[in-house]
Amino acid sequence: MGKNKYIETPEILWEYFKAYVLHEKSNPMYKVEYVGKEARTEYKPLETPITFEGFECWLADQNIIEHLSDYSANTKGNYDEYSTIITRIQSNCYVHNFKGAAVGLFNANIIARKLGMIDQIATDNKHEVRKFEVEILKPKDEDTNE
Numbered sequence: 211m212g213k214n215k216y217i218e219t220p221e222i223l224w225e226y227f228k229a230y231v232l233h234e235k236s237n238p239m240y241k242v243e244y245v246g247k248e249a250r251t252e253y254k255p256l257e258t259p260i261t262f263e264g265f266e267c268w269l270a271d272q273n274i275i276e277h278l279s280d281y282s283a284n285t286k287g288n289y290d291e292y293s294t295i296i297t298r299i300q301s302n303c304y305v306h307n308f309k310g311a312a313v314g315l316f317n318a319n320i321i322a323r324k325l326g327m328i329d330q331i332a333t334d335n336k337h338e339v340r341k342f343e344v345e346i347l348k349p350k351d352e353d354t355n356e
Contacts, residue, residue: 216275220295223281227299230268234258259316260306261324262299 217223238255245252258264262278270276281289282296311321 217281217292220292223292223295224298226269226272226274227265227302230265231260231302233268234260234264257310257315259310259321259324260303262303265299265303 217226235257239258240253241256243252243254244250266277269278278296281292282300284290284293307316307321307324310316311318
């Protein structure tokens with residue numbers, strides 16, 4: 211007999227992810243701004259990126275599980291039924307961060323590095339040329355059921 215899984219089903223893992231996203235949206239970070247000549251203090255709520263690492267921290271904070279490395283690595287095949295939902299969670303994190311960076315919500319340089327996009331500058335004697343390399347990872351086939 212193997213050890214029991216902390217998260218009993220992929221559906222429960224997805225419900226935890228949705229709770230994490232809701233938590234992040236309900237608990238924004240704030241930017242302090244000083245407005246007007248009297249420098250009135252205002253707090254502007256900022257959306258934070260949704261990340262797989264942030265999700266793992268949230269799960270640990272909720273005393274659910276410390277990390278998802280066994281689920282995502284699936285080294286011994288014990289978590290085959292979780293592979294689709296892990297891919298879906300990672301894809302959701304990727305898309306959220308990419309869209310946020312694309313519209314200027316998040317720092318594009320930081321997000322590009324986080325997402326594995328490379329921004330290189332090649333210089334010759336006359337011109338500076340920026341080259342962007344993007345590795346496109348296709349998720350495994352997923353069920354479209356939510």
